Structure formats: structure tokens, C-alpha cells
Amino acid sequence: MTATAPITQDVHTMPRKLPEGPLNLVGLTRDAMRDALIAIGTPEKQAKMRVSQIWQWIYHRGVRDFDQMTNLSKDFRALLAEKCVVQLPEVVTRQISEDGTRKYLVRIAGGHEVEVVYIPETDRGTLCVSSQVGCTLTCSFCHTGTQKLVRNLTAGEIVGQVMLARDDLDEWHTPGQGTGENGPRLVSNIVLMGMGEPLYNFENVRDAMKIAMDGEGLALSRRRITLSTSGVVPEIARTAQEIGCQLAVSFHATTDEVRDKLVPINKRWNIAELLDALREYPKVSNSERITFEYVMLDGVNDSDDDARRLIKLIEGIPAKINLIPFNEWPGAPYKRSSNNRIRAFADIIYKAGYASPIRKPRGEDIMAACGQLKSETERARKSRKQIEAEAGM
16 A cells, blocks of 8 residues: 555445435535536536535525525525535534533434534634544544444535534624634634544545635634544545644554554554654644644553653654543543643653643533543443443442
């Protein structure tokens, strides 16, 4: 396999257009929407202009009803209403944590469900977006990884998560408001850090993020979008070239022996191969630095020697290290490192010249913290007694 060869999985992605019924415009690239409009009878000379108009109504104003798209002719609106829809995933439940974190259980085509998390902070609002139903990576510390992979999400289902959060927060633009930093920004940042491995669903993630970054639509800067990967090495260069967003890597260990257990994808692309790819990423994408995510597991990866090895490994890479206190879940095989141990680890990294923030767990009371996401229907299949029995409680 070459460095540029696409990585695929034997996993089904629902098509953008169902065999019967109207075409959902959400998630189509500009080119794809243009082709679709021509296919339903739009004159080719008008198609590009119509795309721009519809695009702004959908992604800038949040409008779903074609009748409200008042700069389109009545005949064209009727044609759109007959042939197309503007449809988002369905919010099944919304939970709000004591700390203000919101978790949405979202139903997509086929009746499958994913979780989406919104984290409000004083200087930003971050939306944690899912890219797959379930996950195939089986990282041993991650609750999501205990749920089998069902399928990839479409581009519409991915960008639809951003749109439904904006619905809930009531932050769509009104006439007279600008885009980008001049518009309302309750959802100011996106992290592809929810359910699934984004780089195993590259094309759909790329198309969704292109829509998110489009200046006439959601208008989020590429620097406000972070894609988190467990280390699908051949797709990292492609991400730099075709998306150009910020990159985070689920690192979590400083030796291949430990990382093989924590992040099994390491058996395919080991630490040395991963770091080689990461060294090139900022040069191609003009990214400021790589974020290394490091979950703190008691007695597993949290020693002073681990901290020193980590510093040595990332030498030469513009980086910050996000230290994540382990978020425990029923049956988890690990324990969270003590606060004193985490602080000592962070101090070693900080003294070496790297930012080493300790992430404050958010939304733990609603199972919305990092590594805890899992569809409610999947959890419901097991009773509390079953969970406790499996965990040896």
C-alpha cells in the first residue's frame, strides 16, 4: 500500500440518495448539488447561481422549507419541494449535564443511533461530532470501542450534527448578521472526536468539513476544526492536502508494547511510522501544531519515565499534549491516575517546553465525557445486573 492509497473498510455507507423518494440536499458538495439541480430540470446556465442561493439558505440561515427561500422563483421552489428535501438526523433525546454540557442521542437512516456532545466554555463552544455508528478500533480504554461498527455516516449525517446543535442553541444567522467570526458563535469549534475513526470514513468527513468551512455557509475557520485519529497513517497526508484542519492523535502510550494493547491499530502502523507522518503534517497543512491526546491510566502509562519518553518521541514536532484523566465506565479495565500523578506527569512535560493542559472531565454525569460515548440503545440491551456481572462487580 502506498502512502497515498485510500484506506477503506468493509462497511456500508448509506447512499446520499435513497432508491425512492426525494433527494436530501444536506451534505452534497457544491458540485454535487449543481449536478443534482441540473438533473431535476434547472437550466445549466442558472445552476451555479441557484446552488449559491440554496446553500446560503440551508447553511447560513438554517432554513429547511423551500417556500421560505424568497429569492427563488415560485416555480423553482415548487420544483425543489417536489424533488428535494432539506433533512437532518432526528434528535431522540437531549441531556444537559450539571456543568452545561449537552448530549444528543441522534437517529439516522436505518434506525441507527449516534451521540453528539456540545461543551460550552467561556471562550468557545465545542461540538464533538461522530463519523461512524460504533467503532472498529476496539481501544481497550474507550467505551465507544466496545460497540461494534455498524456503518459509516454520510456527509449529510455528519454536517447535520452541527446543524441540529445550532437548532437547539438557536444561533442561526438573521438578516444583517455576517458570517465567520462576525456571526453568532455558540458552536465555534468542531472536533471529530465522537463515535468512530474519521479517517476510516475519509470522503464523507472531508465533504462535511468542506461544507462547515465554506464562507457562505457555516463559515468555521479550518483552525477551529480538529480531526482526531488513532493513527491511520496513510490518510494523514491526505487529510493535510484535502481538508487542512487541525490534527489530534490518540497517542496514549510511549512504547509499542503498551500502545498495541491500548490502541490496537498500532499493530498495523507503529509509533515510529505514526510520528513520521505527523512530522510532515504541519508543513503540508500549515497547521500550527499537533495535539497529542494522552489518557492517564493508573500504573499503565503514567510514570515519570513515560513522560520523559514522550518528550523524546515528539522532539521536532510542533505539539501540545492534552492530558485526559480517564473517564471510567461500567466494566472498564482501568482506573484513573491520581491527581498528584497527573500533575507530576504534566510538570515534566511543561518543563520540557510543551503545553500540557489537563483536560477537565465534562458531562460525566450524563456519560458524555471523552471515551464514554455509546448509543443509548446499545447500552439498553444489557441490564444493570448484566453489566455488573461482566465487570466482576
